[in-house]
Amino acid sequence: MKHRFRAVVAGATGYSGRDLIRMLLRHPDLELVGTFASSSGDAVKLTEIHPQLTGYTDLDCRPFNEEAVKGLKPDLIFLATPNEFSHEIVPKMIETGAVVVDLSGSFRLRDARLYEQYYGFEHTSPGLLERAIYGLTEFVADELPGAKLIANPGCYPTSILIPMNPLMRAGIIDESQPVICDSKSGVTGAGKTANSTTHFVEVSESFRAYNVFKHRHTPEIAQGLGLENRTDNLIFTPHLLPINRGILSTIYIRLTGGVRRTDLLDCWRESFKSSKFVRIFDGSQLPEIKFTANTPFCDIGCTVDEATGQAIIVSSIDNLLKGAASQALQNANLALGVDEGAGII
Numbered sequence: 516m517k518h519r520f521r522a523v524v525a526g527a528t529g530y531s532g533r534d535l536i537r538m539l540l541r542h543p544d545l546e547l548v549g550t551f552a553s554s555s556g557d558a559v560k561l562t563e564i565h566p567q568l569t570g571y572t573d574l575d576c577r578p579f580n581e582e583a584v585k586g587l588k589p590d591l592i593f594l595a596t597p598n599e600f601s602h603e604i605v606p607k608m609i610e611t612g613a614v615v616v617d618l619s620g621s622f623r624l625r626d627a628r629l630y631e632q633y634y635g636f637e638h639t640s641p642g643l644l645e646r647a648i649y650g651l652t653e654f655v656a657d658e659l660p661g662a663k664l665i666a667n668p669g670c671y672p673t674s675i676l677i678p679m680n681p682l683m684r685a686g687i688i689d690e691s692q693p694v695i696c697d698s699k700s701g702v703t704g705a706g707k708t709a710n711s712t713t714h715f716v717e718v719s720e721s722f723r724a725y726n727v728f729k730h731r732h733t734p735e736i737a738q739g740l741g742l743e744n745r746t747d748n749l750i751f752t753p754h755l756l757p758i759n760r761g762i763l764s765t766i767y768i769r770l771t772g773g774v775r776r777t778d779l780l781d782c783w784r785e786s787f788k789s790s791k792f793v794r795i796f797d798g799s800q801l802p803e804i805k806f807t808a809n810t811p812f813c814d815i816g817c818t819v820d821e822a823t824g825q826a827i828i829v830s831s832i833d834n835l836l837k838g839a840a841s842q843a844l845q846n847a848n849l850a851l852g853v854d855e856g857a858g859i860i
Contacts, residue, residue, distance in 0.1 A: 519546040520851055523584055523613075525604075526595030527576050528552045530703045531618055533565045535593055535840035540571050542844075542858030544851070547572070549587045551579040553596040581607055589613045591847055595839070599636050605664065606640055614850045615664050616843045622647040622666040623735050626743070633731040650846040651676055651739070652855075653790050659849035667846060668739075670838025671698050671732040671753060674764040674830045676739040677793060678815040681786035682768075683740055687778060689824070690748065692769035694740060699754040700762045701804075704834045718757045727752055760835055761804035766828040776819040779826065783815060791856050792837065792845065802831035809833060811841035811859050 522539055526532045527550035539547040550561055558577040562569045577583060581604070584592065592608050594601045594617045601619035608615045620634060625645070627638040638644065647666040648658050651673065659665070668676070675696050682688050699722075705713045712718075712725070733751050734743070742749050770779075780797050787793040796802055796816030807814050810833055819826045832838050841859050848855050 517544075519544055520590040520853075521546055521548045521588060522591040522593065522847075523547075523549040523551070523587055523589040524593045524595065525551040525579050525584070526553050526593075526597075526600075526618070527561065528554070528564050529595055529707045531835050531839040532593075532595040533568075534835050535595060535843060536561070536565070536568065536572075538840065538844055538858045540568075544848075544853040544857055545591065547574065548589065549584065550574050550576045551584065552576055553579055553600045579604070584608070585611055591616070591851065593843060593847070594618060595843075598634050602636065602638065602640070606643065609643075609664060614662065614847060616650070616667055616847050616850075617647075617665070618667045618839055618843055620669060620731060620735070622664065623649060623668065624738060626734075629734045633729070633734055648846075649739075650842065651680075652842055652845040652849065653677060653787060653793060654680055656849055656855070659846055660852055662846075662850045665843075665846045665850060667839065667843045669732045669735055670700065670704055670762055670832070670834040671696075671730075671751070671764070672735045672739055673838050673842065674698060674762045674813065674832045675736055675751075675766060677813045678783070678817075678828050678830045679740060679766060679768075681782045682779060685782050687771050687774045687782065689769040689771050693748045693750050694742070695767040696736065696749070696751045696764060697754070697767070698751070698762060698764040699756045700834055701756055701758040701760040703760045704762070704838075705755070712755075718755065721757060722754060724752050724754050758804070760833055761808045762832050762834045762838060763802070763804050764828075764830045766830070768826050768828065770819065770824045770826050772824065774819075774824070775821055776817060776826075779817050779819065779828075791860065792841075801829045804831050807831045807833050807837070809836070811836045811845075813837050
């Protein structure tokens with residue numbers, strides 16, 4: 516009988532947790548053995564929380580309990596949990612010997628001091644920040660086998676860093692000019708907890724910027740672009756769209772002298788030649804949210820004004836999949852030594 520790795524999901528009641536569970540239930544190499552909520556209460560059938568899973572699983576969703584998780588003897592633990600919850604339990608989960616994939620922001624930043632400013636709590640495990648692999652899969656695939664703590668990237672940073680990292684590394688961006696990132700997300704990006712700003716009547720027929728200059732993904736993007744010490748060179752503005760899911764990021768940059776659109780496309784082709792989940796738009800069409808909704812792909816494209824050296828990059832992802840659950844599974848697959856796309860495509 517084929518060996519299957521035992522997987523647990525904490526934070527199973529949320530949108531990312533739901534999509535992660537859906538993929539795990541069809542995974543050829545992983546067995547979902549337990550699901551947990553980050554809140555207290557009684558155990559309920561997972562299908563009562565997510566009726567669309569009816570017929571696929573009979574698992575209960577239980578309140579998180581450290582001993583209950585350990586009792587399942589997992590090889591893999593996904594934490595689709597709130598930031599402070601993950602911050603508290605990750606050190607304990609690492610002690611189980613399982614691979615821990617944290618979908619929160621609690622272990623993404625290398626500088627522990629930034630957590631108080633952007634997340635509102637003091638980080639008490641700075642040593643784990645140094646050990647965690649920042650799981651932007653396309654750029655760390657060689658580091659993932661054998662990893663024990665993977666910090667899954669945020670949705671906005673994923674949409675920005677995938678197209679930008681190869682260009683930054685190639686040195687074809689004029690770094691004396693600011694990188695301007697204008698990103699728009701569907702409402703599921705705000706999570707499942709209700710609040711006045713995500714009520715239907717507040718979101719419908721409207722479009723707004725939010726958390727300008729203070730969004731917690733700002734230092735993560737700066738870190739990924741190598742601009743930690745030059746944050747004045749990054750302008751990031753997130754917006755809320757009146758749709759369920761998806762992100763479109765429009766990125767404005769100035770290129771170094773003589774760089775053409777073909778150079779950007781060639782840079783991407785070389786960087787992503789082995790990638791299963793990055794699609795390059797090299798014609799006249801640019802990425803759109805509807806092309807990536809409910810898919811695990813990141814679509815990237817660009818236009819360049821060669822007379823001025825200005826370039827506009829457009830990228831699109833599904834915030835719940837490539838921006839969360841499917842990227843988490845990509846990372847877990849590589850950490851465990853199974854096919855990167857298993858359970859995803």
